[in-house]
Amino acid sequence: MVFIVILIICFLLQMVAPWWIIIVIAFATCGIIGKTGKIAFWQSFLAIFLLWIGYALFKSLPNDNVLAGRVAVMTGIKIWWALLLVTGFLSGLVAGISGYCGYQFRMAMLAKKTDEKIA
Amino acid sequence: MNKIKALFCVIIPIALAFLFNTKLGSMPPVLKFLNPFMGFWQNAENNHFMFNHKAKIKGAIDKIEIVFDDRMIPHIFAQNDHDLYLAQGYVTAMHRLWQMDFQTRFAAGRISEVVGGKAIEVDRYQRRMGMVYGAENSLKGMMADPKAKEMILAYTEGINAYIKTLSKANYPLEYKILDFKPEDWTPVKCALLLKQMSAVLAMGSDEFYMTNILKKFGPEVTKNLFPDYPFREDPIIPVGTKWNFSSLPIPKTPESFTQAQTGEVKTTEKVEGIGSNNWALSGAKTASGYPILANDPHLDLTLPSIWYQIQLHAPGVNTYGVSLPGAPGVIIGFNQKIAWGVTNVAADVLDFYQIKFKDSSHNEYWYNNKWKTTTKRLETIKVRGGKDEIDTVYYTHHGPVVYFQKPKYGRADNVPVGDALRWIAHDESNELMTFYYLNRGKNYNDYRKALTFYTAPAQNFVFASVDNDIAITPNGKFPLKWKDQGKFILDGTDPAYDWQGWIPNAQNPTVKNPPRGFVSSANQSSTDTAYPYYINWEFAPYERGKRINDRLSAMNKATLDSIRLMQTDNYSIMAQNLVPALLPLLNNEQLNATQKEALAYLNKWNKRYDAHEIAASVFEIWTKRLSYDIWADEFEVKGIPMRYPSRDRTVEMILKEPNATWYDNVNTAKKETLSDLANEAFKYSCDSLERRFGPINKDWEWANVKQSNVPHLAKIPGFGSKVLQIGGAKSTINALGESNGPSWRMVIELGKMPKGHGVYPGGQSGNPGSKFYDNMIDTWANGKLYDLFYMQSPDDKSGTIISRLKISK
Numbered sequence: 001m002v003f004i005v006i007l008i009i010c011f012l013l014q015m016v017a018p019w020w021i022i023i024v025i026a027f028a029t030c031g032i033i034g035k036t037g038k039i040a041f042w043q044s045f046l047a048i049f050l051l052w053i054g055y056a057l058f059k060s061l062p063n064d065n066v067l068a069g070r071v072a073v074m075t076g077i078k079i080w081w082a083l084l085l086v087t088g089f090l091s092g093l094v095a096g097i098s099g100y101c102g103y104q105f106r107m108a109m110l111a112k113k114t115d116e117k118i119a
Numbered sequence: 120m121n122k123i124k125a126l127f128c129v130i131i132p133i134a135l136a137f138l139f140n141t142k143l144g145s146m147p148p149v150l151k152f153l154n155p156f157m158g159f160w161q162n163a164e165n166n167h168f169m170f171n172h173k174a175k176i177k178g179a180i181d182k183i184e185i186v187f188d189d190r191m192i193p194h195i196f197a198q199n200d201h202d203l204y205l206a207q208g209y210v211t212a213m214h215r216l217w218q219m220d221f222q223t224r225f226a227a228g229r230i231s232e233v234v235g236g237k238a239i240e241v242d243r244y245q246r247r248m249g250m251v252y253g254a255e256n257s258l259k260g261m262m263a264d265p266k267a268k269e270m271i272l273a274y275t276e277g278i279n280a281y282i283k284t285l286s287k288a289n290y291p292l293e294y295k296i297l298d299f300k301p302e303d304w305t306p307v308k309c310a311l312l313l314k315q316m317s318a319v320l321a322m323g324s325d326e327f328y329m330t331n332i333l334k335k336f337g338p339e340v341t342k343n344l345f346p347d348y349p350f351r352e353d354p355i356i357p358v359g360t361k362w363n364f365s366s367l368p369i370p371k372t373p374e375s376f377t378q379a380q381t382g383e384v385k386t387t388e389k390v391e392g393i394g395s396n397n398w399a400l401s402g403a404k405t406a407s408g409y410p411i412l413a414n415d416p417h418l419d420l421t422l423p424s425i426w427y428q429i430q431l432h433a434p435g436v437n438t439y440g441v442s443l444p445g446a447p448g449v450i451i452g453f454n455q456k457i458a459w460g461v462t463n464v465a466a467d468v469l470d471f472y473q474i475k476f477k478d479s480s481h482n483e484y485w486y487n488n489k490w491k492t493t494t495k496r497l498e499t500i501k502v503r504g505g506k507d508e509i510d511t512v513y514y515t516h517h518g519p520v521v522y523f524q525k526p527k528y529g530r531a532d533n534v535p536v537g538d539a540l541r542w543i544a545h546d547e548s549n550e551l552m553t554f555y556y557l558n559r560g561k562n563y564n565d566y567r568k569a570l571t572f573y574t575a576p577a578q579n580f581v582f583a584s585v586d587n588d589i590a591i592t593p594n595g596k597f598p599l600k601w602k603d604q605g606k607f608i609l610d611g612t613d614p615a616y617d618w619q620g621w622i623p624n625a626q627n628p629t630v631k632n633p634p635r636g637f638v639s640s641a642n643q644s645s646t647d648t649a650y651p652y653y654i655n656w657e658f659a660p661y662e663r664g665k666r667i668n669d670r671l672s673a674m675n676k677a678t679l680d681s682i683r684l685m686q687t688d689n690y691s692i693m694a695q696n697l698v699p700a701l702l703p704l705l706n707n708e709q710l711n712a713t714q715k716e717a718l719a720y721l722n723k724w725n726k727r728y729d730a731h732e733i734a735a736s737v738f739e740i741w742t743k744r745l746s747y748d749i750w751a752d753e754f755e756v757k758g759i760p761m762r763y764p765s766r767d768r769t770v771e772m773i774l775k776e777p778n779a780t781w782y783d784n785v786n787t788a789k790k791e792t793l794s795d796l797a798n799e800a801f802k803y804s805c806d807s808l809e810r811r812f813g814p815i816n817k818d819w820e821w822a823n824v825k826q827s828n829v830p831h832l833a834k835i836p837g838f839g840s841k842v843l844q845i846g847g848a849k850s851t852i853n854a855l856g857e858s859n860g861p862s863w864r865m866v867i868e869l870g871k872m873p874k875g876h877g878v879y880p881g882g883q884s885g886n887p888g889s890k891f892y893d894n895m896i897d898t899w900a901n902g903k904l905y906d907l908f909y910m911q912s913p914d915d916k917s918g919t920i921i922s923r924l925k926i927s928k
Contacts, residue, residue: 014157015156018140018154019140019154020136023132027132052155055156055160060163063164063165063888065163066888067888068163069837070838070887094150101131105128108121108125111121112122
């Protein structure tokens with residue numbers, strides 16, 4: 001569920017919003033519907049990993065990966081598909097961590113409320 | 120506990136957002152850059168589908184149609200001049216926005232704004248040399264002319280209309296890498312771009328070095344080693360051409376002056392880099408009976424390409440050629456009736472004056488027996504991630520005092536400390552009108568009229584018309600000088616040292632339809648010694664010009680192919696002159712096996728710098744080393760920056776003065792001879808190649824030693840070309856060095872319908888993510904030309920059209 005929600009919302013919002021919207025969305029989604037920490041991390045990670053790689057390929061394949069090849073040389077990564085993996089992995093990681101943080105944030109807030117009730 | 124946990128859960132994502140959105144050092148903001156929705160992936164252009172577009176621009180007067188051919192070259196069809204230049208601005212920005220922006224920021228000394236404090240010396244140099252001051256003056260000249268004003272304003276409007284269409288996702292790639300934004304174009308940027316061409320072509324100055332040489336060696340040696348006319352020459356205006364004007368009186372030479380301060384810089388060997396060839400053959404020497412004109416300007420090669428091809432069609436004009444991204448009009452090209460091209464004139468239009476200040480406040484200086492006040496110009500340099508830096512530049516009536524303290528910056532090496540700069544590029548001017556009239560020119564008279572508008576950088580304008588006129592004119596605004604004025608640093612206190620007026624434009628050297636049936640230039644001396652005025656004491660070496668003239672003299676029934684092959688001619692006149700003199704000096708018995716083998720290659724050498732020649736590699740390093748062996752001991756003195764005598768003078772000495780004292784290395788007890796040096800240099804050449812590549816093998820071939828390539832304008836790795844396996848050398852017509860050479864090769868066959876052919880090492884698009892970024896490089900490297908598609912109407916079917924752009928109000 002988290003996976004699908006993040007994938008769709010990020011895809012739509014990224015058309016207009018800056019990249020860090022993925023952090024906001026992963027955090028909020030997992031904060032609201034995240035079931036476990038594991039799910040929050042991995043589903044956020046996968047959603048953005050696939051979204052970014054998929055969209056990058058959508059731009060890069062019709063270009064015969066000419067640009068990706070040049071930028072790969074610039075960054076020292078050398079090979080275009082390695083650059084593609086770095087793109088997916090880094091963005092996925094950031095989304096995953098944000099999702100996990102969102103989930104943990106909710107848990108902390110809930111715990112706080114329970115604490116207050118008990119008190 | 121939970122509060123802290125919650126806090127961390129919020130801080131960590133925010134920190135990540137911040138970390139990956141910030142430029143760290145030279146690394147772009149990582150995820151902002153990698154984001155496929157707005158980052159670099161967006162710049163990957165579709166290689167397989169092209170689409171037609173429509174655009175609305177408020178300022179357009181009428182409908183404009185732009186047709187792109189299969190090399191992405193725009194052919195603009197407009198109904199009036201305003202729309203023509205508006206569209207030129209629009210398409211140029213579409214393909215080259217970052218390049219235009221970056222080049223003009225560089226010219227204006229604003230690179231620190233983009234890259235931070237590391238560029239501060241670059242910016243200071245540009246400001247202190249008066250680049251912005253010159254551009255502002257120049258702009259006044261352009262805006263005073265209604266036609267030039269219309270051109271510039273329409274061009275600016277077109278660029279800005281394009282910038283307005285951009286969203287962050289489609290900013291050119293380099294903006295994303297360097298993490299900055301496009302800014303609106305302004306008319307002064309057009310002026311800055313033209314000033315930058317002056318800086319590239321006419322900022323050379325040896326007077327600081329020459330003054331040091333004069334002080335160290337005295338006037339006789341200086342005169343002997345740095346003569347005012349070369350030993351061998353084949354001037355642009357044929358020897359013996361009569362001057363049919365009565366010249367202005369030449370100003371009187373004041374008594375010599377040699378006092379100058381010196382700084383701590385190294386002697387540099389003059390690097391021959393900027394130069395060009397052009398020529399035109401009259402119909403009497405061509406197969407078609409109509410003239411053929413050729414031009415190849417040599418510059419530091421870059422991607423995006425220096426030039427941008429374009430066709431401009433509107434009532435009264437239909438011209439095709441190359442433009443400079445950032446300036447309206449066609450600079451080198453042709454139309455239905457005429458063709459024209461340019462090469463640089465090494466005119467001395469930059470002088471330094473020694474200034475006597477009253478005190479360290481620099482408020483007053485001594486001139487004409489009075490104290491005169493300086494004016495101050497404050498230059499504010501914005502620094503990214505730092506405080507603004509305010510630099511005060513003092514201006515005398517000559518111009519700015521460039522430095523009071525020598526900076527550690529290579530380009531400033533030849534600038535004397537405490538001296539004022541008088542430079543033609545500071546003057547009001549209106550070069551655009553020259554190109555405006557050439558673009559519309561019909562005949563020789565139109566050509567002559569167009570040239571009167573031109574100031575700097577001075578160029579040899581070659582011309583041919585369908586009426587079978589050919590002509591060449593070393594043209595620009597030349598100061599009226601006494602002989603050798605500006606060979607050394609000038610006295611800033613004495614009015615006799617000021618520029619004394621101008622050579623009248625009509626009296627600039629020129630020749631029309633000379634009996635030899637062709638005109639040509641390769642940056643060599645403009646004239647023989649009979650020309651009454653002084654332009655400079657030294658020009659580029661004569662070898663390229665000589666080879667061109669030799670070949671053209673022998674040529675009859677010339678065709679496109681004979682001219683094309685000539686542009687890529689690798690034959691070296693320098694080798695022709697030196698090989699027979701140097702080879703006999705080698706002592707065969709003292710050579711090792713590799714050196715003997717190298718000598719065998721040299722003995723068989725056809726004196727061509729072709730790609731696969733091993734002898735060319737050996738000869739090149741050998742003669743460079745020999746020049747070093749001869750001059751370094753005398754001319755490389757710590758704390759006294761000087762330059763070597765010219766190649767021409769060195770060759771003359773080798774051929775004619777076998778016993779010159781200069782061969783002796785003053786740092787050794789032994790008395791060296793030319794033969795000793797020639798042997799040392801030859802061994803040095805072979806040994807250095809052997810160290811690099813092992814015993815003689817394929818790697819010794821000239822193309823591999825030379826490593827020609829076309830780098831990116833900002834030297835971004837991966838964005839330049841591969842290493843090209845091609846021949847050519849500085850002293851040959853095909854003057855191709857490591858990353859410097861023919862930036863545009865053009866051949867125009869005039870006739871009832873002109874036929875244009877051309878290529879440059881790059882492509883129309885400035886986007887490294889476009890297939891049109893470097894698609895012409897291989898054709899260029901192979902010495903081939905494309906047929907240029909000179910369209911008569913937007914529906915002309917003679918070429919391949921890949922897309923159309925319609926602009927309306």
